[in-house]
Amino acid sequence: MPDKFDTSVTPFDRLHHAEQKMLKDALDVAYYREGNKIITTGDACNHLFIIIKGGVEETSSDGTETYAHYVTDDMFDVRAQLENKSRHDYIALEDTLCYLLPREIFIELYRSNGQFAAYFDNNLARRQNLIEEAQRQQNLAEFILTKVDDDNIQPCLIVPHDTDLKRVTEKMRTQGFDAALVALNSTPQYGIVTRTDLLHAVMLDQLPSDTPVSQIATTPVISVNKDDFLFNAMIAMTRHKVKRVQVLDAGQVVGMLDLTQILSLFSTHSHVLTLRIARAETIEELSLAASSQQRLVATLFNNGIHTLFVMELIASVNEQIIEKAFQLIVPPTMHNYCCFVVMGSEGRGEQILKTDQDNALIIQDGVDWPDCANVMDKLTLTLQQLGYPLCPGKVMVNNPKWVKSQSEWLHTISRSCQQATEESMMDLAILADSHAVAGNRVLLNPLQTYLHQQLAEKELLLSTFTRPALRFSVPLTLFGKIKSTKQGVDIKRGGIFPIVHGIRALALENKIEPNNTFERIHQLELRKVLEPATASNLSEALKLFIRTRLRQQLNHQAGGQSQQLNVSDLSRAERDLLRHSLHVVKKFKEWLGYHYQIRD
Incomplete structure (x- = not known):
């Protein structure tokens, strides 16, 4: 494997030919399982580590501070090569493969080649400046890597369910709280009451001051766990549109986090963006807010934030943009009588940059809405104005x-299963990823339940359903190398779609409810449908395809439209990983063909 080491990338391209040969001859390869400690604070560091595949986290010795994440092609610990002792711990975040360059070889190259040494000197200074700036500015990377702990958990007031409104108000004023948790009598869970709730209860609803606080408490209270990432607390607030979450430790309440505190820690506007969306009163205001979404993606991605984190956050933001558009366009009198659903990558929560619209509408049975077609036309054009392109296949409202009553949708599912054509199965595949984002969301539930009932354990139907996953060839040559056209590699057809659709079929077969492909893979592994190694490889391959495509889209400002990867833009290590991931897809397709007895 060291023979494959790419010396054409900086800083190794600064070495002379003989030096490059000496480096390659000295390289070794090591494998670390997830959770393994690679370097311990204070120990001598005898190698420079260069990541081939995987991820590594740099932390303080007590684990309370996280300084950096390292991914493919990154090097660590450079400082320890010069100081002969590491200042921090380095831990594998996932199964990780690294090149190991002996310290004595690194030092020899460092001392003999000025340009090579200058790179590391500058890089160290740059890294140190970034860390110091992060500590001063509380920048994005620091926020993402900060965990919910005693340093940021706020104490909370807990009152019994029968405490009267007057007493709760007095406690909140004297103890300096603007909210309190209410210990409910019937369950071990809590409700929440705020100063505003108390004000409205007494002044607007004219409730007596001796009214038990449980009568006005809001339930359920959204929770996050201690030691979870603060980023996830922000996502919970974004998704549920709340300003406070309770913090649990082993199931027990240990405090709260609130929006003001989160915003003081998070200075790069993701939650500010959601506030702008919520406050938008016109399509123009909503468009201005939505236009900053791509900058948010670029900021997150360029700061090395994990792809799945970016997906989850952007899915929440997209959902709020679309819901707000629905609220502005659809008459309020119809909001409780219809359900707007998104499908495709948006329905699975896997969209990062805005892609084609894929949506549908469910109307409650018995509701007469003569102007529905005109409203849906306007909503489609509005979403296009907000940056969501029209769907070439016209899967839009x-x-x-794609606009039917609940009964009509149930009949459509039944008829599609009876027809059992590839076209009807693809319509079901689109519906299988439905996610309600606006209106009366419970209208979607019977459709999802019925769809799973119709397809679960139906081998013949699932065989037809799965067949499209095998249709597009994997872009590999006869000798196993990447096959690219002048336009590049179509990574959606050749890599992403076979995984997404194959996993979707297996999820329907096994009555797995989540839409997200990564969660489906996890559930299939838990149910022993997929071997752990297969599940891990498929997840990693899909992440690689999405991450590589996103990087090129951001670099070329393709706006999410191009599915072609320019292989020449990739380093040798990236090409090797891409080739390996495509082989994972090829093997998975072979397994699907055998599993569903598909023979072409």
Whole structure:
């Protein structure tokens, strides 16, 4: 494997030919399982580590501070090569493969080649400046890597369910709280009451001051766990549109986090963006807020934030943009009588940059809405104005095929299963990823339940359903190398779609409810449908395809439209990983063909 080491990338391209040969001859390869400590604070560091595949976290010795994350092609610990002692711990975040360059070889190259040494000197200074700036500015990377702990958990007031409103108000004023948790009598869970709730109860609803606080408490209270990432607390607030979350430790309440505190820690506007969306009163205001979404993606990605974190946050932001558009366009009198659903990558929570619209509408049975078609036309054009392109396949609410009553949708699912054609199965595949984002969301539940009932354990139907996953060839040559056209590699057809659709079929077969492909893979592994190694490889391959495509889209400002990867833009290590991931897809397709007895 050291023979594959790419010396054409900086800083190794600064070495002379003989030096490059000496480096390659000295390289070794090591494998670390997830959770393994690679370097311990204070120990001598005898190698420079260069990541081939995986991820590594740099932390303080007590684990309370996280300084950096390292991914493919990153090097660590450079400082320890010069000081002969590491200042921090380095831990594998996932199964990780590294090149190992002996310290004595690194030092020899460092001393003999000025340009090579200058790179590391500058890089160290740059890294140190970034760390110091992060500590002063509380920048994005620090926020993402900060965990919910005693340093940021706020104490909370807990009152019994029968405490009267007057007493709760007095306690909140004297103890300096603007909210309190209410210990409910019937369950071990809590409700929450705020100063505003108390004000409205007494002044607007004219409740007596001796009214038990449980009568006005809001339930359920959204929770996060101690030691979870603060980033996840922010996502919970974004998704549920709340300003406070309770913090649990082993199931017990240990405090709270509130929006003001989160915003003081998070200075790069993701939650500010959601506030702008919530406050938008016109399409123009909503468009201005939505236009900053791509900058947010670029900021997160360029700061090395994990792809799945970016997906989850952007899915929440997209959902709020679309819901706000629905609220502004659809008459309020109809909001409780219809359900707007998104499908495709948006429905799975896997969209990062805005892609084609894929949506549908469910109307409650018996509701007469003569102006529905005009409203849906306007909503489709509004979403296009907000940056969501029209779907070439017309899977949109301006197409009557995707606007039906609940009973009509149930009949459509039944008829599609009876027809059992590839076209009807693809319609079901689109519906299988439905996610309600606006209106009366419970209208979607019977459709999802019925779809799973119709397809679960139906081998013949699932065989037809799965067949499209095998249709597009994997872009590999006969000798196993990447096959690219002048336009590049179509990574959606050749890599992403076979995984997404194959996993979707297996999820339906096994009655797995989540839409997200990564969660489906995890559930399939838990149910022993997929071997752990297969599940891990498929997840890693899909992440690689999404991450690589996103990097090129951001670099070329393709706006999410291009599915072609320019292989020449990739380093040798990246090409090797891409080739390996495509082989994972090829093997998975072979397994699907055997599992569903598909023979072409």
